[in-house]
Amino acid sequence: MPRYLSMVRIDENNAPAEGPSPELMQRMGELIEEMTKAGVMLDNAGLTPSSQGTRVHWEKGELTVTDGPFTEAKEVVGGYAIIQAKDKAEAIEWAKRFLKVHEEHWTVTSEVREIAEG
Numbered sequence: 001m002p003r004y005l006s007m008v009r010i011d012e013n014n015a016p017a018e019g020p021s022p023e024l025m026q027r028m029g030e031l032i033e034e035m036t037k038a039g040v041m042l043d044n045a046g047l048t049p050s051s052q053g054t055r056v057h058w059e060k061g062e063l064t065v066t067d068g069p070f071t072e073a074k075e076v077v078g079g080y081a082i083i084q085a086k087d088k089a090e091a092i093e094w095a096k097r098f099l100k101v102h103e104e105h106w107t108v109t110s111e112v113r114e115i116a117e118g
Contacts, residue, residue, distance in 0.1 A: 001084050001085070001086060002084070002085065002086075002087070002088075002114055002115070002117075003042065003082060003083065003084050003114070003115040003117075004082070004083050004084075004085060004088070004091040004112055004113065004114050004115060005080060005081075005082055005112070005113050005114075005115055006080060006081040006082075006083060006091070006094075006095050006098070006110050006111070006112050007077045007080050007110070007111045007113075008077065008078050008079040008080060008081070008098070008108060008109070008110050009075045009076065009077055009078065009108070009109040009110070009111060010075065010076065010078035010106070010107065010108055010109075011075050011107045012049060012050060012075075012076055012078070014107060015078075015106070015107075016105065016106075021103065023103075024101060024102060024103060024106075027101040028098070028101050031097060031098060031101055032044060035083065035094060039084065040083050040084055040085060040094060041081065041082075041083055042082040042083060042084055043080075043081070043082045044079070044080065044081035044082070045079060045080065046078060046079040047077060047078055047079055047080070049068075049069075050068045050069055050070055050076045051068045051069035052068060053067075053068040053070075054066065054067050054068065055068075055070065075109070078108075081098070082115070088112065088114060091112050091114075092112055095110040095112050096110075098110060
């Protein structure tokens with residue numbers, strides 16, 4: 001069965017300073033539990049803010065290392081999930097359900113991509 005990576009993108013500049021509400025965390029926890037019991041969820045986690053990240057870049061034979069924050073970044077990967085689904089359509093349905101647990105004031109995008117095997 002194929003595996004998919006869902007990269008959860010958020011706008012750090014407009015995300016609530018206090019982070020996710022307790023209600024959001026509860027809904028998210030319930031969905032993750034359902035996905036785990038269904039054998040769909042293989043791994044998931046949130047990520048620290050981009051200000052705590054480091055970019056390693058290779059271009060034209062030169063390597064650069066830049067510590068955050070990254071001023072040009074508006075939308076960043078805020079978390080991920082690795083899921084196992086029968087096909088991409090099912091993976092997208094799980095991503096939709098994950099996004100719908102967020103309150104209306106959140107701007108969240110999930111990019112779903114199949115993991116290339118081998």
